[in-house]
Amino acid sequence: MSTVLLAGGAGYIGSHTAVELLAAGYDVVIADNYSNSCPEAVKRVEEISGKSVRTYECDIKDSAELDRIFSENSIDAVIHFAGLKAVGESVAKPVLYYRNNIDTTLSLLESMERAGVKRIIFSSSATVYGEENPVPYTEEMPRGTCTNPYGWTKVMMEQILEDAARADKELAVVLLRYFNPIGAHPSGRIGEDPQGIPNNLMPYVSQVAVGRREKLTIFGNDYDTPDGTARRDYIHVVDLAKGHVKAIGYVLEHSGVEVFNLGTGTPYSVTEIVDTFEKVNGVPVPHVYGERRPGDLPESYANADKALAVLGWQTEKDLSDMCRDAWNWQKNNPNGYNK
Ligand code: NAD
Numbered sequence: 001m002s003t004v005l006l007a008g009g010a011g012y013i014g015s016h017t018a019v020e021l022l023a024a025g026y027d028v029v030i031a032d033n034y035s036n037s038c039p040e041a042v043k044r045v046e047e048i049s050g051k052s053v054r055t056y057e058c059d060i061k062d063s064a065e066l067d068r069i070f071s072e073n074s075i076d077a078v079i080h081f082a083g084l085k086a087v088g089e090s091v092a093k094p095v096l097y098y099r100n101n102i103d104t105t106l107s108l109l110e111s112m113e114r115a116g117v118k119r120i121i122f123s124s125s126a127t128v129y130g131e132e133n134p135v136p137y138t139e140e141m142p143r144g145t146c147t148n149p150y151g152w153t154k155v156m157m158e159q160i161l162e163d164a165a166r167a168d169k170e171l172a173v174v175l176l177r178y179f180n181p182i183g184a185h186p187s188g189r190i191g192e193d194p195q196g197i198p199n200n201l202m203p204y205v206s207q208v209a210v211g212r213r214e215k216l217t218i219f220g221n222d223y224d225t226p227d228g229t230a231r232r233d234y235i236h237v238v239d240l241a242k243g244h245v246k247a248i249g250y251v252l253e254h255s256g257v258e259v260f261n262l263g264t265g266t267p268y269s270v271t272e273i274v275d276t277f278e279k280v281n282g283v284p285v286p287h288v289y290g291e292r293r294p295g296d297l298p299e300s301y302a303n304a305d306k307a308l309a310v311l312g313w314q315t316e317k318d319l320s321d322m323c324r325d326a327w328n329w330q331k332n333n334p335n336g337y338n339k
């Protein structure tokens with residue numbers, strides 16, 4: 001069976017993907033500097049899967065470390081999750097974001113070249129559709145104008161990977177554009193563990209519900225949407241992880257560049273998220289309405305047809321599953337991996 005290197009594999013999406021890859025019979029190697037994660041997440045991946053995972057604590061920018069990983073393991077494909085992802089922080093620290101996100105990609109591509117590894121999947125984002133494109137987004141739309149450096153790093157990394165594949169006909173690149181991953185593994189053992197005040201909606205909702213934060217502020221209720229709050233394409237992280245298993249099968253068999261949206265195709269508003277979370281879990285989520293958050297779009301959702309047609313992948317879990325599993329993780333781990 002093939003071996004997959006997960007760069008940034010101890011993080012939220014990487015850890016869930018590791019579980020699904022192991023369940024599908026792949027061998028997994030994780031490399032992470034734990035800048036936004038911890039070794040405990042990998043321990044729990046091993047616990048869930050009953051399999052061991054070779055793990056390296058290393059910076060993906062570090063070429064010598066990467067060369068060592070490729071020489072010590074027979075890697076067939078790489079999934080590149082390693083990146084900084086906080087939109088607001090990227091506005092305050094753009095150079096840190098460009099340095100980390102672009103350099104990890106360049107170092108990986110260089111080490112892969114030296115090791116003769118020709119297959120890479122990249123964690124991109126719906127943010128690359130920018131401000132101009134109409135919803136629902138389809139893969140052939142041009143990349144748009146981003147509102148923050150985080151988004152631009154994704155645009156730039158897509159471009160870098162496309163150029164690399166154009167120059168090396170043996171290189172296979174899959175760009176996965178994630179929509180809004182939420183929820184957690186149904187075991188409640190792995191989940192999203194943001195450091196400090198969460199930027200994203202679902203961890204904030206869960207932390208309010210568990211009493212770590214007083215109330216949620218809903219950013220804007222004057223959008224041109226059915227209830228006035230912004231709409232997003234929320235996707236269960238386990239569905240997203242299974243999309244990576246399909247994408248690995250694809251990238252092992254093809255060359256060139258392929259782009260896939262990973263979303264459900266159905267948008268929900270902030271209010272619908274809060275209402276569903278309260279109803280499914282029977283817990284209150286105190287909330288108030290506030291100003292719009294700068295840079296937020298009214299709506300973002302996928303046309304998910306291509307992933308179904310080409311990869312045979314579609315989501316299986318609904319919004320109730322997402323809310324239930326997010327809460328199951330939060331209430332069993334009120335302080336995340338810090339117990
Ligand atoms: P995460 O922060 O939980 O995981 C990223 C992992 O990469 C972390 O474990 C972190 O420690 C590691 N990392 C960062 N820089 C590194 C470096 N230089 N060397 C080694 N490890 C490094 O984030 P996530 O939510 O799992 O996201 C994974 C990828 O998916 C990221 O590239 C992110 O931008 C992208 N993405 C996430 C979302 C989302 O909403 N979560 C949406 C779209 C795209």
Ligand code: UDP
Pocket residue numbers: 180199200201202204216217218219220230231232270293296300
């Ligand atoms: N949101 C909110 N309050 C929060 C965090 C987020 O109302 O404390 C809203 C946000 O304005 C957006 C939606 O929830 O409309 C999803 O935000 P998130 O940051 O999770 O994802 P993204 O902005 O990347 O779509």
